[in-house]
Amino acid sequence: xxxxxxxxxxxxxxxxxxxxxxxxxxxxxxxxxxxxxxxxxxxxxxxxxxxxxxxxxxxxxxxxxxxxxxxxxxxxxxxxxxxxxxxxxxxxxxxxxxxxxxxxxxxxxxxxxxxxxxxxxxxxxxxxxxxxxxxxxxxxxxxxxxxxxxxxxxxxxxxxxxxxxxxxxxxxxxxxxxxxxxxxxxxxxxxxxxxxxxxxxxxxxxxxxxxxxxxxxxxxxxxxxxxxxxxxxxxxxxxxxxxxxxxxxxxxxxxxxxxxxxxxxxxxxxxxxxxxxxxxxxxxxxxxxxxxxx
Amino acid sequence: xxxxxxxxxxxxxxxxxxxxxxxxxxxxxxxxxxxxxxxxxxxxxxxxxxxxxxxxxxxxxxxxxxxxxxxxxxxxxxxxxxxxxxxxxxxxxxxxxxxxxxxxxxxxxxxxxxxxxxxxxxxxxxxxxxxxxxxxxxxxxxxxxxxxxxxxxxxxxxxxxxxxxxxxxxxxxxxxxxxxxxxxxxxxxxxxxxxxxxxxxxxxxxxxxxxxxxxxxxxxxxxxxxxxxxxxxxxxxxxxxxxxxxxxxxxxxxxxxxxxxxxxxxxxxxxxxxxxxxxxxxxxxxxxxxxxxxxxxxxx
Numbered sequence: 001x002x003x004x005x006x007x008x009x010x011x012x013x014x015x016x017x018x019x020x021x022x023x024x025x026x027x028x029x030x031x032x033x034x035x036x037x038x039x040x041x042x043x044x045x046x047x048x049x050x051x052x053x054x055x056x057x058x059x060x061x062x063x064x065x066x067x068x069x070x071x072x073x074x075x076x077x078x079x080x081x082x083x084x085x086x087x088x089x090x091x092x093x094x095x096x097x098x099x100x101x102x103x104x105x106x107x108x109x110x111x112x113x114x115x116x117x118x119x120x121x122x123x124x125x126x127x128x129x130x131x132x133x134x135x136x137x138x139x140x141x142x143x144x145x146x147x148x149x150x151x152x153x154x155x156x157x158x159x160x161x162x163x164x165x166x167x168x169x170x171x172x173x174x175x176x177x178x179x180x181x182x183x184x185x186x187x188x189x190x191x192x193x194x195x196x197x198x199x200x201x202x203x204x205x206x207x208x209x210x211x212x213x214x215x216x217x218x219x220x221x222x223x224x225x226x227x228x229x230x231x232x233x234x235x236x237x238x239x240x241x242x243x244x245x246x247x248x249x250x251x252x253x254x255x256x257x258x259x260x261x262x263x264x265x266x267x268x269x270x271x272x273x274x275x276x277x278x279x280x281x282x283x284x285x286x287x288x289x290x291x292x293x294x
Numbered sequence: 295x296x297x298x299x300x301x302x303x304x305x306x307x308x309x310x311x312x313x314x315x316x317x318x319x320x321x322x323x324x325x326x327x328x329x330x331x332x333x334x335x336x337x338x339x340x341x342x343x344x345x346x347x348x349x350x351x352x353x354x355x356x357x358x359x360x361x362x363x364x365x366x367x368x369x370x371x372x373x374x375x376x377x378x379x380x381x382x383x384x385x386x387x388x389x390x391x392x393x394x395x396x397x398x399x400x401x402x403x404x405x406x407x408x409x410x411x412x413x414x415x416x417x418x419x420x421x422x423x424x425x426x427x428x429x430x431x432x433x434x435x436x437x438x439x440x441x442x443x444x445x446x447x448x449x450x451x452x453x454x455x456x457x458x459x460x461x462x463x464x465x466x467x468x469x470x471x472x473x474x475x476x477x478x479x480x481x482x483x484x485x486x487x488x489x490x491x492x493x494x495x496x497x498x499x500x501x502x503x504x505x506x507x508x509x510x511x512x513x514x515x516x517x518x519x520x521x522x523x524x525x526x527x528x529x530x531x532x533x534x535x536x537x538x539x540x541x542x543x544x545x546x547x548x549x550x551x552x553x554x555x556x557x558x559x560x561x562x563x564x565x566x567x568x569x570x571x572x573x574x575x576x577x578x579x580x581x582x583x584x585x586x587x588x589x590x591x592x593x594x
Contacts, residue, residue, distance in 0.1 A: 005487070006417045010497040014416075018409035018468055019424065021401075025443065025465030026431050032442035043445045089336075096329065104333060108340050113577045115526040117544040118569040122347055125563070131359075132559070135346055138363045167339070228435045231528035235548055249529075252437045257533070262441050269437040276433050 036266035045260065054267040063243060064268065067251040071275070074161070074247060075226040081166050083218050086173025091203065093174065094181045105178070108171035116168075120235030123164045127151070154244030157237050161245060165232060173218055180214025181207070220283050227276050248272045347570065350563035351375070358559040374564035378550075384565050386539060387546030388572075394456045394531075394542060395524045398463035402471050403517050405464070410475025411505050415487050416497070425476060431469030436529050444533060458534040459542070463527070467520045478512040479505065518580060525573070543569055 004010075037054050039047040058064050089108065093101035111119065127150040128134035137147040150156045184207065192206045208215075230249040233239065239246035239254070246254075248268060256265030350358070351374055352367035378384050409428075413421050439462075447458040486508070490500045531542040541549070550565050 004491040004497050004500075005415070007497055008418070011412050011416055011418055013498075014408040014412035014501065015424070018405035018472060021405060021461075021465050022428065022431065022468050025461060026434070026439055026469075027427070029439035029442035029446075030434060032445075033438050036441060043448055092332070097333075104336070107337060110340060110344075110574065110577070113522055113573055114570050115544055115547075115573060117526075117528055117547050118566045118573075121547065121550075121562075121566050122343060122570070125350075126343060126346075133363065135343070135363050167343075171340070224433065228437075230436075231526070231544075234528065234532075249435065249437055253440075253529075253533075256441055262445075265437075266441055269435065269440070272435050273433075273438050276435060280433055 033266045033269060036263050037270055039263045040261065042256075042260040042262045047263070050263065054263045055270075057264065058267055058271055063246075063251060064248075064271070066243060067246050067248045067268075068271075068275075070245060071227060071229075071247040071249075071272075074158075074229060075223055075279075078162055078165050078226045079219060079222040081162065082169045082173050082222055083177075083215065085166055085170040086218065087177050087215065089170060089174035090177035090181055091207070093178050105171075105175060109175055110171065111168045112172040114168070116231040117235045119164060119168055120232050123160065123167075124236055127160055151237055152241055154241060157241060157245050161233060161236060164236060165226075165229075168232075169222075173222070176218055176221075177211065177214055180211045184210045216283070220280065223279055223283065224276065227272070227279065248275070344570065347563060348567060350559065351567040353560055353563075355559060374560035375568065377558075378561040378565040378568065382550060382561055382565055383538075383541075383546060384543070384568060387541050387543040388568075390456060390535075390540060391525060391542040391544075394459040394463065395521065398460045398467065398524055399517060399521055401460075401464040402467035402520055403513060406468055406471030406516070407475050407506070407509070407513060408501070409468075409472045410479055411501050413472065414476040414479035415482075415484075415500075415505060425473070428469045428472045431466075432473065436466065440529070440533055447534060453534065453536050454540075456540060459531060462530050462534065463524045466530070467523065471516055471520060474516050475509065475512065478509045482508050522573075 038049060038051055040050045040054070041047040093105055097104060126134045127136050129137055129147050129149045133141065133147055136150070141147060148156065150160050188210070189202070189206065192202055197205060228249060229247055230253070233245060233247060234250055234253075237245045239250050243251075249272065252265050252268040252272065255261050255268060346364070349367055352370055353361075353374075354367075354369075357365070357368060413425050413428075443458070443462060447453050452458050452461075482505070486504060487500055490504045491497070495503070526544065527542075528544045528548070531545045532548070535541050535545055538549075547565055547569055550562055
């Protein structure tokens with residue numbers, strides 16, 4: 001039997017194509033990109049060796065700091081909000097709406113399948129002020145508040161981005177967490193209720209601890225996605241006003257393709273990759289510890 | 295799930311609390327009121343922007359500038375859609391998107407399922423390391439491979455076609471596909487495969503007649519996830535489409551406003567609508583299976 005299940009020829013045929021494509025198009029470029037960090041220039045102008053100048057520049061470039069701070073702030077705020085909103089929705093589906101939640105679940109899930117670019121353009125139009133008031137400003141006007149230029153200040157632009165992403169993704173996290181909540185054994189809830197736990201108490205002491213694993217995977221999922229945010233911000237604010245809403249991904253893109261600095265672009269990409277790596281490992285570690293405790 | 299809820303306490307012989315009295319009719323409606331309000335607000339927040347978008351796609355430029363923004367369109371014509379599809383080149387963009395998505399999706403699934411099978415069902419040294427190598431790819435941001443790939447495609451002269459998109463999408467989709475397929479194959483009892491080989495089936499026969507049918511639903515779910523990822527992608531498409539007639543729908547939409555000089559609201563709204571509602575219709579058709587796949591626990 002092991003002769004068949006361990007047949008090298010078969011393994012090569014089945015695994016070969018995937019491994020080949022993966023190696024050539026992902027692993028090799030990752031190493032290649034690492035190599036770029038010690039050069040300056042691009043394929044059209046040619047490259048010159050600059051040693052560790054690019055990497056050193058990362059630490060002194062104020063725009064890198066700005067982009068890094070924005071990326072972390074965005075990832076943190078959005079992860080908290082979308083997981084909290086998703087969790088509240090899923091609790092509502094399970095304990096409040098119960099059987100009737102099907103339609104609401106489907107409708108709230110809608111936005112997540114929509115193309116990011118389309119959603120970003122929709123929100124651009126919703127919050128527009130010139131040449132024509134969008135829906136939000138029109139609503140503000142009817143209650144007597146003058147129109148707000150949402151995209152002209154860093155703070156309001158940030159919150160419009162956050163609002164858009166929460167609108168887009170809360171339904172998705174709700175369904176993800178709903179799957180975890182449904183798995184909690186009915187007897188556990190029942191006995192907790194008999195012991196007098198109800199409402200908030202039941203949620204805090206029984207439901208949250210029991211849904212911790214699925215909450216943690218949502219958080220990992222969310223952070224991993226939000227650190228790499230690109231499409232929605234590019235389409236909504238293009239990093240503006242100024243460079244106030246530019247995440248690392250967008251700054252890397254601008255450096256590489258607008259200014260043609262492949263070496264420095266690769267260095268920023270490396271910073272981003274390390275950031276993702278650290279955060280992933282950190283969360284995995286802390287989740288392991290918490291799980292053994294609980 | 296539960297039919298017994300927080301609002302109605304369970305009555306058991308051992309219940310020491312005094313039984314609660316039934317609330318009269320008026321109070322019951324009052325009690326349901328917060329539920330109705332919360333659901334109402336939630337649905338308006340989610341659905342109204344999309345409705346506003348749809349209405350906007352039928353309005354004329356004059357209505358945009360002179361009528362209140364929540365007014366319904368005065369006439370129901372598809373002029374904006376025709377304008378967006380032809381003058382706005384949306385037809386070309388949609389065609390490009392389909393031509394890039396279909397082959398990439400097919401290759402990702404075929405390669406990914408086969409690799410998942412080889413990594414999980416077959417027995418050999420080093421499969422753990424290879425699986426881990428695939429897993430690491432999920433975390434790596436696209437920016438990390440963008441520049442070398444651009445150089446390769448540029449030097450080999452592939453930049454003038456959709457091939458760079460197809461190749462890159464296939465590779466980026468692989469880590470998640472391989473990982474998920476390996477997980478699904480793990481949930482199939484090993485005895486099934488062992489029995490098949492004992493009965494004399496070759497490994498390819500086992501893969502085709504046993505493994506493949508058993509994970510068919512899982513493949514569907516993974517394919518759907520990958521489809522939405524590829525179709526909605528901007529980063530790869532923006533980087534590797536050097537000519538405007540190669541743009542995918544997302545890149546085309548991003549540059550849409552610029553095409554008419556001044557902002558033409560109607561066609562822009564119609565273009566967004568085509569993108570949004572096209573995806574939505576597709577999702578509605580496949581909805582039942584999406585939900586099933588999600589709740590069946592790919593992430594748990």
